[in-house]
Amino acid sequence: MGIARAVDGWLDRTLRVVLPPRCVLCGGRGAGGRDLCAGCAADLAPNAPCCPCCALPLATPAPACGACLARAPPFDLAWVPLRYGHPLDLLEARFKFHGDLAAGRVLAECLVECATRGRPALPALLVPIPLHTARLRERGYNQALELARPLARALDVPLRHDLLVRPRATPAQTGLDAKMRRRNLRGAFAVAPGFAWPGHVALFDDVMTTGATLREAARTLKRAGVARVDAWALARAPRR
Structure with missing residues (x-):
């Protein structure tokens, strides 16, 4: 090797x-x-300042955004180094929907660079958000997994993409508001049986829009007994 x-x-x-x-x-x-x-x-654009709980972009530093003060998210901490906007949105769309691997490589390099400058405590395991088999077959690859691989190598953190699964095919989240996204994702994830989860796991997704996907995945891991679940992503979208 x-x-x-x-x-x-x-x-x-x-x-x-x-x-x-x-x-x-x-x-x-x-x-x-x-x-x-x-x-x-x-x-x-770097995602600073942002909410330390959910990484929502903020105009000024604060202990938490209004939504997290009212109701804390199911994950314990969010690390999302970049803000979703031009030109990152062009790179993301080309990589995610058009199979542009050069754009994906650039995104992965930017992610690793951000991680070497500063990130939360390392988890015992990094788990990318899975795609349903039908979506994976249609796209040909899982963009979250492809970005998580070089990140895991750079940080020397174990990566497993087979422990969190998506047994239910859900409609695309694009165009849905936060409430509809939450409803769309209920029961979307499950854990593989027979695995002894470590106490600290980081979930990874490419873009955190409303956070609904990472929230539902975090609930699934918490129900499986994981004590600390962090939410990691490349970019965070501002509130609409």
């Missing part, structure tokens, strides 16, 4: 010399060995 990884790294460095990186958004010269130029990278 070590030799294969070294060879892969050598090939990647060689290709970068022969084919210099180009920005996947504007076509300009890539910066820092990444297929993203300095200008487009600067347009990726």
